[in-house]
Amino acid sequence: MTSKLDLLQTLSGHKGIAWNVSWHPMGKIFASCGEDKIIKLFSKEGQAWSVKTMLVDGHQRTIREVAWSPCGNFLASASFDGTTAIWDKKNGQFECNATLEGHENEVKSVAWSPSGQLLATCGRDKSVWIWEVAGDDEYVCEAVLNAHNQDVKKVAWHPSAEILASASYDNTVKVYKEDQVESDWSCVATLESHESTVWSLAFDKTGERLATCSADNTVKIWKEYKPNNDVGVMVPEGDSVWKCICTLSGYHSRCVYDVAWCHSTGLIATASGDDIIRIFKETDDSNPDAPTFDLVCKKYNAHSQDVNCVKWNPTGNNELISCSDDGEIKIWKFSEE
């Protein structure tokens, strides 16, 4: 291994489990959430990160995920209390100005579309919801998608188009698009190959490839093929077909809970139940239709318990944040030697 991950700082994140972190699009602020029903906003003062704001009383139960809007003015939080809260600081300080209700029970994930006009949520009720930002503190439900037959763990948007992907306890990933003719959203692809729960997923910067991670201890890379593609992949129906072009197996010894694909460097980071953070790099001679990845860094005991989430700094400065069941949030710097 030729590279290293240096710990810059350890932050006491949350009482109980620290579930998730989200970088502000400018990369100078991040938000975290956890079992303690609190959202914390951190920023850097000199060399050190510290808590700037705590958002309390927004949710009745565990907050499972937070997500900054692309404009950086809104923060969405998904909670086991069945609601998704939208926070903004129009009035000077952050407050919850809209609550999205509709899920039957636990909301597990929330994600903003690249334009910031749409919001996706998913949860234990097996459904994926798409909401449209419809004006000041107004959100309307655009679609309720019942494609999965189990708990939906994660939603992620394509980096530039209005294409949504979701990962589920039913071992599959589904891809959704809006049909312009029917003016309704529907599932356009089902990605089947994982042998257990798919915990998370991340698009690369082009949106043509998708990385998924699973309780089957693997990470898979998928590629979208359009009709009449050069390599002769059949597209029997619809606009495209997603094919698994690479499986990273034998690297993780426990569940892989999260995967982050840096849109600047192309590095893939994974968070695992074996308390390790791993960094994968695509090889120089990688075949685009059967890519190869090297494990370039393996950080043992990154946390003392399950690592739940990893996120690359969006500015591409190789900073990585992780958080864990141990309640801690860690900031790392990746470097190649």
Add this chain to the structure above:
Amino acid sequence: MASRFSGALQLTDLDDFITPSQECIKPVKIEKTKSKTGAKIKIGEDGYFDLSTGTEQKLQKVEITLADCLACSGCITSAESVLVTKQSQEELLRVLSERKYTDSHGVSRDVGLVVISLSPQPILSLAARYKLSPDDTTKKLAGFFKQLGADLVLDMTVAEDLSLLEAQQEFIERYNNHQDDPSGKHLPMLASSCPGWVCYAEKTHGNFILPYISSTKSPQQIMGSLVKQQLCRQRELSAGSIYHVTVMPCYDKKLEASREDFYSDVLACHDVDCVITAIELEQMLSNRDLSLADVNGVELDRVWGEEAGIRRHVGSGSGGYADHVLMYAARQLFGEEVQPVYKNLRGTEYYPASRRNPDFREVTLEREGTVLLRFAIANGFRNIQNLVQKLKRGKSPYHYVEVMACPSGCLNGGAQVRPSQGESTKERVGELETLYRGLSLAEPERNAAVARLYSEWLGGAGSDKAAAILHTKYHELEKQDIALNIKW
């Protein structure tokens, strides 16, 4: 395969409506005398034995009926399978051949008369599927059912008319009550004919939303009352000896038919015993290598002196509730005649979304710039959500909303025949819309058969008997978390 239930019911998990659970009362309900020591039960190879009386007494095998399930709230078996076996084409064919059925309470009965009631949406779906005119389709369906052994095949226009008239009257009462008591939950009145919507509301929004839902029974259940309470007397039969089948556009109607509210203790039977959908009829025909076109048509039966043939109503293909209620209310309350013209809510104050949403439309009655009545049609689960959220935030501007769980309403019901290869859902629905517009018009106020039923059977419009027979109640479904219900 796409579900034949509406999105609303898929989300809420049918298991919450129908479910034998491990806490199910049924398996442990044993007829026995009081014992001081408690029961000892031995599990043998061929069943359970109660030892508490000293001698081995074989316990009856547990049979979980639909009624047991509906009374319960947590379950280990798939609710859908319980419901769908009880109301399947196989069950219908069995009853038609054996002339015997076991009702949802486990009572076995001889069948004296099999009555089939046809609603217009599945007929149009089959007309499109077999490229027949709606009129031919109706006759051929009647012929098919008669071949299978049905005694009477009726059309449901009478029940639809009664449902519309009752809904119109109910709106006027609610409007007047609202004037006297604006904080009481009288308005908006929300349509009740879609069981997907009603069951979702009962389970998820409970007592907050139920007072708004119209108490008027759906056409299917009014037809049930007509058949089991009026027709049975006319024919001098016991209600339980009539096996009543309705032909419907969605599976949700099976759940509606199974509700305990539509079981009469006095008559000891359900109003509707079996619901069969368009997609199942297509299967029944294809199982016999038949096209509907091959079947000999017969005329529909007419038991209340009604006009023959299926009809359309003014307004939506879901039954025209919003239009009928609006036109009646405009006339009764404001002396205005209106022809409702809907507008898409895109970009309006009430629906600021930029996207097209053809399933949320509204219509207003205005006088000198003042809105007197504001009505809407909200189809599909996403619009149910948006409506409910508006109500919760006190931002609903509506007096009445026609709510249907399926996008595009009942013509696009979950159990309508799927579009053919290369045809989009939208195109198929468009085709059914055109067929629907081509039907001859039913006018509830001018239906002589309906007028006769009011005066001769119900003791006049607005009578206690009419209220008892044509209206129903809704119940909040209490959530119970039992171990097996927890899903990770």
